[in-house]
Amino acid sequence: MLTFYNEQHGLHHGRGEFFRGAMVPCFETPARADAVLAELGRRGLGRIVTPQGVPLMSLERIHTPRYLHFLRHAWSDWLALDPANAGRDAIASVWPVRTLRHDIEPDNFSAKLGLYSMDSGTPLTAGTWTAAKTGADCAVNAAHALRLGERASFVLSRPPGHHAGADFYGGYCFLNNAALAAQHLLDDGAGKVAVLDLDYHHGNGTQSIFYGRADVLFISLHADPRHEYPFYLGHADERGEGAGLGYNLNLPLPPGSGAPAWFAALETACIRLAGFGADALVVSLGVDTFAGDPLSRFTLHSADYLRLGERLAYLGLPTVFIFEGGYAVKELGVNVVNVLEGFET
Ligand code: SP5
Ligand code: ZN
Numbered sequence: 001m002l003t004f005y006n007e008q009h010g011l012h013h014g015r016g017e018f019f020r021g022a023m024v025p026c027f028e029t030p031a032r033a034d035a036v037l038a039e040l041g042r043r044g045l046g047r048i049v050t051p052q053g054v055p056l057m058s059l060e061r062i063h064t065p066r067y068l069h070f071l072r073h074a075w076s077d078w079l080a081l082d083p084a085n086a087g088r089d090a091i092a093s094v095w096p097v098r099t100l101r102h103d104i105e106p107d108n109f110s111a112k113l114g115l116y117s118m119d120s121g122t123p124l125t126a127g128t129w130t131a132a133k134t135g136a137d138c139a140v141n142a143a144h145a146l147r148l149g150e151r152a153s154f155v156l157s158r159p160p161g162h163h164a165g166a167d168f169y170g171g172y173c174f175l176n177n178a179a180l181a182a183q184h185l186l187d188d189g190a191g192k193v194a195v196l197d198l199d200y201h202h203g204n205g206t207q208s209i210f211y212g213r214a215d216v217l218f219i220s221l222h223a224d225p226r227h228e229y230p231f232y233l234g235h236a237d238e239r240g241e242g243a244g245l246g247y248n249l250n251l252p253l254p255p256g257s258g259a260p261a262w263f264a265a266l267e268t269a270c271i272r273l274a275g276f277g278a279d280a281l282v283v284s285l286g287v288d289t290f291a292g293d294p295l296s297r298f299t300l301h302s303a304d305y306l307r308l309g310e311r312l313a314y315l316g317l318p319t320v321f322i323f324e325g326g327y328a329v330k331e332l333g334v335n336v337v338n339v340l341e342g343f344e345t
Contacts, residue, residue, distance in 0.1 A: 027193070043337050197286075
């Protein structure tokens with residue numbers, strides 16, 4: 001297994017996120033990726049490499065030029081509003097809900113923040129663009145490695161990606177690494193690619209990006225959005241649209257679900273995957289399904305992640321693993337590396 005490690009991930013470190021009207025420390029911290037890197041080293045699981053930078057054109061395969069332009073210039077625009085903003089993260093305070101227009105980008109930067117974001121829990125910081133871009137480099141490089149003959153690769157990066165859509169950020173995510181990897185596999189010659197999203201939260205960004213397409217099958221196992229973030233997407237009746245009808249499968253589970261229910265849903269996912277006949281697989285690997293996760297309410301245990309890796313290997317597909325959520329920092333390394341080790345053995 002080849003790991004593409006984002007050495008710049010620490011440049012994205014939010015000071016806090018809004019939660020029930022208060023600023024609380026960010027759950028999505030640099031310590032998360034550090035913990036996984038340390039465990040990879042302890043277990044000696046394959047080589048760790050640095051990605052080559054990819055052109056912005058590769059990012060435009062998934063994200064709109066307008067959104068990429070916003071993200072790239074966001075921090076300097078934020079500073080231009082008020083020099084004192086250097087000591088504060090950028091968070092939106094107004095959003096264009098139903099009946100308000102999305103087609104005109106406002107000049108006001110706070111209004112731009114609202115146009116391009118979906119929540120107040122995702123601070124944009126001085127190093128966000130650099131960290132996210134290097135993460136995207138990792139994703140495209142990891143996809144390319146499969147074409148060069150690797151059976152599997154792992155993107156060890158943060159911020160995560162699966163909540164980010166073509167032109168918005170949220171849920172701690174800015175650039176959709178899983179979508180970038182899937183698109184690169186197709187651009188490299190794969191005919192069909194499957195994305196399996198195992199994060200506790202529904203991968204609304206990835207779903208929305210591929211919703212109208214039949215060349216990418218999106219499957220997500222997650223907590224029922226009636227109760228959990230991202231709340232407004234991820235229901236079982238979302239099956240795709242147009243040419244993409246039948247190529248989106250959501251398997252929501254009630255909060256509190258444990259390994260038996262979760263692995264049963266995984267079997268449903270694997271059956272659909274087998275029927276699809278993908279040339280390659282992208283796994284959005286969130287381990288916030290862990291019993292000890294501070295944000296989440298599933299109850300998987302560390303040993304379950306070994307079993308998960310073994311089940312994924314049995315699909316027999318070239319696979320890119322992408323690190324997404326997981327906030328129990330102490331057990332994070334073991335849980336993530338257990339999946340990778342289960343896959344390798
Ligand atoms: C990638 C990923 O896992 N994103 C998740 C974003 C979730 N954001 C909402 C967090 C709500 C905070 N809830 C705190 C509960 C403390 N018990
Ligand atoms: Zn999550």
